[in-house]
Amino acid sequence: METRPSILRYTAVAVIAAIVGGALVYVFGGPGDVKSLEDKNTALKVEVDRLTATLAEKEKAGAKAAGELSERQRAVDELEKRSKALAAENDALKKKLESLGEKVEASAAEREALARKLGATGRTLEEAQARAAELNKSYETLLAEKTTLAERVAARRTELESTKKALEEAQSEVARLMGARGIYTVQNGDSLSVIAAFFYRDGLRWPDIFKANSFLISHPDLIYPKQVLIIPQ
Template sequence: MQPNPWRTRAAGLAIALGLLLAAPTPAQEAAPQAPSIEALQAELEQRAQQVTALLQALNARNLRIAELEAELAAKTTRISQVEAAAAALFAQRDALRQELEQVKAERDALQAQVAALTEELEAAQENAQQSTARVEELEAQLAEAQALAEELERLQAERDQLQAALEEARSQAGRAPELAAQLEALQAEHARVQAALEEAQARLAALEGTASRASRSLEAVADELELALNLARALLSAYPLPPGETVASAEAGVLEAQLLAAQRIADKLANARGLYTVQAGDSLSSIAAFFYRDATRWTDILEANRGVLEDPDRLEPGMVLVIPR
């Protein structure tokens, strides 16, 4: 600790006062004879005044020293308080810096999450747009299939009328010339109906062209028609016409076989509600829930597609199914 300058000065004044009292006066040095009482009293009073002045100065100095010491203690206390406050502020600053770094790290993580969520949202929006386009495409296909079913139903009605006319013509075999003309007209009408039917089948095949395996049910029906025609021709070859029966009536028999086979095709399509292309993740129950709002009707879809579905639990994307009414 450094010495207090005020205390050093006070000690110096006390030493000077002692030396002053002990030192001989000039009168004592000049006159070796004994001083008089008056001279001694005067000198004593002079020395007393000097002592009083020195004591007053010393007291003033001591008072100033006490004030300065109090001020120094206050400043020391203040410095300690300021240092403590500064240490607290530094600690708070360090804590805030650490918290700031943590907040920055959290901000960066949140920005990364926002970027990832934004990408997911954009992908979801794109998928939603694609799904909407697919739904619109399926609805258009369904509408076209329903229109085709209505057209096939109309063709079926015309075919029934044609078959009734053929039966009436066969019942009136005695009217050969007239029947031949009617048969020719009926054959022409049948050709027109058959062409319309083939056109409808072609449109249906084009609608189902996106999935080759979906056409197996229609191919099976076509095989039935071809088998029926071949059977009719084989029967005509194996069993010659009896005497009196014209070639026209044989052609009518072939025509009847063709009409019966075509009727089977029309019956399958006319009773259908529409067509559906299987998507990834589909099942018969989910398709039934979509079309009928009843998942338990999956057995109806299975029954209508026996020629296509080998395993009802294994649906492959792209497969086209007939949806019954």
């Protein structure tokens, strides 16, 4: 499809051709028509100049319009590109939100399960201390038997480990109910002051440990290796 400037160009040429054709008629009409021909040639030149100027303006306007159209097309392309990028980002955020929702639901379910478990197995502080004291006594007895009854080592070892595990769980429950820091298994060479220095950087805090474990030990020096103690805050 031809552009508007091209159509104007063809129109101008047609007008010029028509005028020139008329001039030729006057040329062949006779000497008396020379003055009229000159006038028409002058008018023709003026018209040609006017049409040429108009054509130049139209071509300039057409080029400007084409440039504006190109700029607008680039703007449209850029907007489409940004729209696609935003759509992709929106999809990614939607997926992330769905994933976070699933995690929140899973976390809520875990908390509910933990609450049910604690509700089913929770004990009062006194009950937990009594249970820990009983297990501590059994554990102490088994340790003594282990050193004197070598022939029963294998069977006793299993029982010993089982009782130790139960004691650790019981002491952990006591520690939780007391709001303590946790539990600690006594090592060879330990004393309450050594343990206090290790946990608090202050050996003079050994009475705090003794008080927290008073339901297990009757004297601060009567602790033994592998005994499980509560470490208060």
